[in-house]
Amino acid sequence: MPIPTHVGIIMDGNGRWANKRGLPRTAGHKKGTETLKKVLKTARETGIKVVTLYAFSSENWSRPKEEVETLMNLFRDYLKNDVNELLKEGVRISFIGERERFDDDLIEKMNQIESQTKDLNGFHVVLALSYGARGDILKAVQQLAQKVKSGMLDPNEIDMGQFSSHLSTAQIPDPDLIIRTSGEQRISNFLLWEMAYSEFYFTPVLWPDFDEKEFKKALADFELRHRRFGNIS
Ligand code: IPE
Ligand code: IPE
Numbered sequence: 148m149p150i151p152t153h154v155g156i157i158m159d160g161n162g163r164w165a166n167k168r169g170l171p172r173t174a175g176h177k178k179g180t181e182t183l184k185k186v187l188k189t190a191r192e193t194g195i196k197v198v199t200l201y202a203f204s205s206e207n208w209s210r211p212k213e214e215v216e217t218l219m220n221l222f223r224d225y226l227k228n229d230v231n232e233l234l235k236e237g238v239r240i241s242f243i244g245e246r247e248r249f250d251d252d253l254i255e256k257m258n259q260i261e262s263q264t265k266d267l268n269g270f271h272v273v274l275a276l277s278y279g280a281r282g283d284i285l286k287a288v289q290q291l292a293q294k295v296k297s298g299m300l301d302p303n304e305i306d307m308g309q310f311s312s313h314l315s316t317a318q319i320p321d322p323d324l325i326i327r328t329s330g331e332q333r334i335s336n337f338l339l340w341e342m343a344y345s346e347f348y349f350t351p352v353l354w355p356d357f358d359e360k361e362f363k364k365a366l367a368d369f370e371l372r373h374r375r376f377g378n379i380s
C-alpha cells in the first residue's frame with residue numbers, strides 16, 4: 148500500500164463554512180485550526196513523513212484589513228500555544244514564505260521554532276505563510292543571477308538540482324500528493340515547481356469539515372494511482 152512521503156494541503160473553504168452558518172468568516176478560520184490538529188495527528192500515525200500546509204498565500208494580504216488581522220492573531224495563538232503539542236512530540240517544524248512581512252514577534256517565534264527543531268528527523272510539518280510559488284522561484288533566479296554576476300557560478304552549471312537548492316523547499320522532497328478542499332480545482336500559487344509529478348485530490352468538503360475520515364479517503368485514492376513519471380508501467 149503506497150503511502151505518500153510528502154502531502155501538501157491547500158486548506159480552503161473556511162469563509163464559506165462560516166457563511167453557511169451565518170457566522171463571521173473568522174469563525175471558519177478558528178474551526179479550521181481544529182481540523183489542522185486532527186489531520187496532522189492522522190498524517191503522523193499513518194507514516195507520512197512531511198506535510199506542507201498552505202495557510203496564507205502572498206496574495207491573501209490583499210484581503211480586508213480586519214480579516215488579515217484576525218488571521219495574524221490566529222497564527223500568533225497557534226505558534227505560541229497549539230504548536231507546543233507538536234514540539235513535545237518531537238515534530239520538526241519549518242516555515243516557507245515571505246517571513247519578513249510578518250510582525251517582529253511572529254518572525255521571532257518562527258525563527259525560534261525552526262532552529263529548535265531543525266535537527267529532528269521524524270515527522271516534519273512545513274507551514275506555508277505568506278507563500279507564493281512564483282515569488283519563491285523568482286527569488287531563486289535572483290540568487291543564481293547574483294552568483295553568476297560575481298563569477299561564482301557558470302550559467303551552464305545550473306541544472307534542476309542546483310535550481311531546486313535555491314528554493315525555500317530545498318530540504319524537502321517533492322510532494323507526492325496535493326489535497327485541496329472546498330471544491331476549487333486550482334493551485335493558487337502553491338509549490339509550482341515542486342508539484343511537477345504530484346498526484347492531485349480535490350474534494351468539495353470545506354476545510355473545517357475535513358476530518359480523519361475524509362483524509363483517509365484521500366489517502367485511499369492515492370493508493371490507486373499509477374505514477375509513471377513519463378515512463379511506461
Ligand atoms: C482558506 O479559507 C484560508 C485562507 C486562505 C487563509 P478561505 O478564507 O479562503 O475560505 P473561502 O475560500 O473564502 O471559503
Ligand atoms: C489558497 O486559497 C490559499 C490558501 C489556502 C492559503 P485562496 O482562497 O486564497 O485561493 P483563491 O483566491 O480561491 O484562488
Ligand code: MG
Pocket residue numbers: 159160161
Ligand atoms: Mg478560499
